[in-house]
Amino acid sequence: MGRLKNRILAKIFTLFPSLLERFVEKLPVGGVTFETAPWTPFTKGLKGSRFAIVTTAGVHLKDQKPFDMEDPEGDPTWRAIPSDSPQEDYTITHDYYDHKDADRDINIVYPIDRMRELAEGGVIGGLAPTHYGFMGHITGRHVPTLIDVKAPEVVANLKKEGVNAVLLTPG
16 A cells, blocks of 8 residues: 555656645755765866766666565665666666656666766766765654765775766656
């Protein structure tokens, strides 16, 4: 019943965005507050940068474990997505937004084909061997896990692969 309720809410929020805004304002985020936003100036330029995609749209490969849709506070884990994965291997596990269009064209939320084109055309320096999928809608007890454990794991992997620019895409 929980997943059906989430899907119905996603449809309603798509039709009535102002309801979504009111809903989001009331979500518990585990008492996390930020005084400042971390910022690193972009100095290399596009042609000198290796990009990775990090998405919170619930994108992962079909043979990977789906994100946990039963936990009402979300799933703070991530999935590594090889850069050369074929289009037919992608799927989305996320009940908190209407992704029917993205199911038809993954590039709506995970623009891998567009990024490949930019790399092949020399517009950007290249793509990382690995991109990362998260499920958005992380609340409550999972927020510290996401911030203190899971996100730093991905950052460490990105640094190992020489990534110096990330395209972050929501769901």
